Amino acid sequence: MNRMSSKQLWWLIIAVTVIWFSNLEYRILIKPDEGRYAEIPREMAASGDWTTPRLNGLKYFEKPPLQYWATATAYTLFGEHQWTARLWTALTGFAGILLVWFAGLRLFGREAANYAAMLAGSSMLYVLMAHFNSLDMGVTFFLTLGIAGLLLGQTQTDTGKQRNWMMLAWAGLGLAVMSKGLMGLVLPGAALFIYMVVQRDFSVLRRMHWLPGMAVFLLITAPWFYLVMKANPEFFHKFFIYEHYLRFTTQVHDRYQPWHYFVQILLPGMLPWTLLMFDTLMRTWKAGARAAKVFSAERFLLIWPLFIYFFFSISSSKLPSYLLPMFPALALLMGRQLAVMSARRLFWLIAPVLPLLLLGLALMPYAARLADTPLKAQGYSEYAWWLAAAMLVWSLGMIAALVLLWRSNSARDHKPMAVLVLAISTLIAAQIGTSGYNTIAKERSAYFIADAIRPYVKADEPFYSVATYEQTLPFYLKRTFTLVQYQDEMAFGIMQEPQRWIPDIAGFAKVWQAQPAALAIMPVYMYAQLKQMDFAMKIIYEDTQFIVVSKP
Numbered sequence: 001m002n003r004m005s006s007k008q009l010w011w012l013i014i015a016v017t018v019i020w021f022s023n024l025e026y027r028i029l030i031k032p033d034e035g036r037y038a039e040i041p042r043e044m045a046a047s048g049d050w051t052t053p054r055l056n057g058l059k060y061f062e063k064p065p066l067q068y069w070a071t072a073t074a075y076t077l078f079g080e081h082q083w084t085a086r087l088w089t090a091l092t093g094f095a096g097i098l099l100v101w102f103a104g105l106r107l108f109g110r111e112a113a114n115y116a117a118m119l120a121g122s123s124m125l126y127v128l129m130a131h132f133n134s135l136d137m138g139v140t141f142f143l144t145l146g147i148a149g150l151l152l153g154q155t156q157t158d159t160g161k162q163r164n165w166m167m168l169a170w171a172g173l174g175l176a177v178m179s180k181g182l183m184g185l186v187l188p189g190a191a192l193f194i195y196m197v198v199q200r201d202f203s204v205l206r207r208m209h210w211l212p213g214m215a216v217f218l219l220i221t222a223p224w225f226y227l228v229m230k231a232n233p234e235f236f237h238k239f240f241i242y243e244h245y246l247r248f249t250t251q252v253h254d255r256y257q258p259w260h261y262f263v264q265i266l267l268p269g270m271l272p273w274t275l276l277m278f279d280t281l282m283r284t285w286k287a288g289a290r291a292a293k294v295f296s297a298e299r300f301l302l303i304w305p306l307f308i309y310f311f312f313s314i315s316s317s318k319l320p321s322y323l324l325p326m327f328p329a330l331a332l333l334m335g336r337q338l339a340v341m342s343a344r345r346l347f348w349l350i351a352p353v354l355p356l357l358l359l360g361l362a363l364m365p366y367a368a369r370l371a372d373t374p375l376k377a378q379g380y381s382e383y384a385w386w387l388a389a390a391m392l393v394w395s396l397g398m399i400a401a402l403v404l405l406w407r408s409n410s411a412r413d414h415k416p417m418a419v420l421v422l423a424i425s426t427l428i429a430a431q432i433g434t435s436g437y438n439t440i441a442k443e444r445s446a447y448f449i450a451d452a453i454r455p456y457v458k459a460d461e462p463f464y465s466v467a468t469y470e471q472t473l474p475f476y477l478k479r480t481f482t483l484v485q486y487q488d489e490m491a492f493g494i495m496q497e498p499q500r501w502i503p504d505i506a507g508f509a510k511v512w513q514a515q516p517a518a519l520a521i522m523p524v525y526m527y528a529q530l531k532q533m534d535f536a537m538k539i540i541y542e543d544t545q546f547i548v549v550s551k552p
Helices: 006-021 033-047 066-078 082-108 110-120 124-129 136-154 159-180 183-199 203-207 210-231 235-249 263-269 274-287 297-314 326-340 343-350 353-370 374-407 415-444 447-456 473-477 488-496 505-514 524-532
Strands: 463-466 482-484 519-523 538-542 546-550
Touching: 006 082, 006 415, 033 066, 033 082, 033 473, 066 082, 066 136, 066 159, 082 110, 082 124, 082 136, 082 326, 110 326, 110 415, 124 263, 124 415, 136 159, 136 183, 136 203, 136 297, 136 326, 159 183, 159 210, 183 203, 183 297, 210 235, 263 274, 274 297, 274 326, 274 343, 297 326, 343 374, 343 415, 353 374, 374 415, 447 473, 447 519, 447 538, 447 546, 463 505, 482 505, 519 524, 524 546
Parallel strands: 463 482, 463 519
Antiparallel strands: 519 546, 538 546
C-alpha cells in the first residue's frame, strides 16, 4: 500500500467509500434501536422543537440530542429515508477510520497509520455497528477525537501546538457528552487517571490547559443542558440519576449479562484480527513505557481499551456496542505492531481464521434447522445464501492474503497488499451479510405492515397501539400513536403527560366506541381478548405477531 501511486490511492478511497455507503437505503429498519433513533429526529423535525426530544410524542430524556440533530438535519435536507436515518452512524464510522489514520500518522508514522486505518475499517463489529442506527458509533468517533487530541497534545513540546491539540481534545469530549451523556467525560477521565497512577506521572495535569479547555467543553455542552432543564425541570433526575448512576449500578434497564458476556462479543467482533489483537496487547505490555515524565501514547492506548472492557464488564447494563470505543485505539496499536512485524508471523496470526470461515460456509445449508417456526425456517434458508456468499468472499480474501504473506521475502514484501486484500474482503463480506438481513427482518420490522395498511391510514384519524409499541412503525407511517395499556421505556414521558395515553382496556373500550373512525395495532393474543369483549373491529392486516384493525 505504501508503494501505491496517488492515482491508485484515490481510486482505492473511492472504492471503499462506495462499498461503505452502498447499502444504507437497501436494508429496512429493524427494532428497537433503528426504529427509535429514526423516529425521535423525525418528530423533532416535524415539531420544530429541537430542545426536548420526544418518542411517540412523549418526552424522552435517555440521551442527549447531537445525533437527533444531525439526523433531523439530514431529513430536512434530503428527506426521511432509511439512508438518511443511518447517515450519521455511517459518516462517523467512516470518519473514524480517517481519524485513526491521521492519529497514527502523527504518532507512529505513515506505514503504521496505513495499517491502522485498514484494521479499523475491517474489524467486524466496527463495520457492522457503523451500518446500524444506534448512538454508539457517534460517541465512539468523538471519544476517539478527544483521545487523539490528548495524545497529540501531551506529546508536544511546543506550548502553542500543545494548547491547540488539547482544545481539540476538550471539544471531542464535549461532543461525546452531547452524543451519549456523561460517559463522554467520565470514561476518558478515569482512563487518564489510571494512566497517571500506573506511570506515576501526574505532570499530565499541568498540560491539560484547564481554563480554556473547560471553556470549550462548556460552550459545546452547557447551552442545551440549560435550555432543556429550563423547559423541563424533571430532566435532571431522569437524565443524571436514572440514566447514568442507576443504569451502571442496577438492573433497571433489564440488560444484565454475566461478567464474561463481552468475551463472546470481542472474539468474533475483532475478526479477522483477533489473534493479532492479543499478540499486540501482550507485546505492548511487555515493551513497557518510556522514561518517567515523558508521556507514552502507547501505554495510554493500551490502558484505554482494557479499561473500557473491564468497566462495562462490571456494569449491570451490557450491550455488544458498548465495546466500540476500544476499536480505534486497538487499531492504532495493531497498526504500529504490523509495521514492524514479519509477514510470516502475520501469516500464523490470521491463518487460524480460515478453517472457521470454511466451517461456517459448510454449515450454511443447515441454517434452517435453527428455526423454531415455519416463517423463520423460510427466512433462515434465504438468508443462508447471503451468508454463504459473504463467507465465500471472505474466505477467498483470506486465502489470497495468506498466499501473499507466504510468498513474502526480503526482496518482495507482500504484507501491505495482503492486509489490504483481507481488509477489503472483510468489508465486502460484512456488507453482503448485513444486506441479506432483509430476508429475516420481517419479524423485526414494521416495514411490511406499514406498506400494507398505508391506504387505510388518514392523518386526522386516531391510531391506537394496544399492549405494544412497534418501534419502526411510526417512522414508516410518519405519525405517532396513542398507547393503550403499555408504557415500557415511555413510562417517564407518560408520567409527565398522562393525558397522552390510555391506561387500561376498559378506558380504551369507551374511547374506541366513541370514535367514528379509528385504527389499532395489537399483538395477536390481544385481538382474541378484545373479540371476547365484543369490540367492533375489522381486520385490515394480520401476521404471526400483530393484527391491525379498523373501526367498521
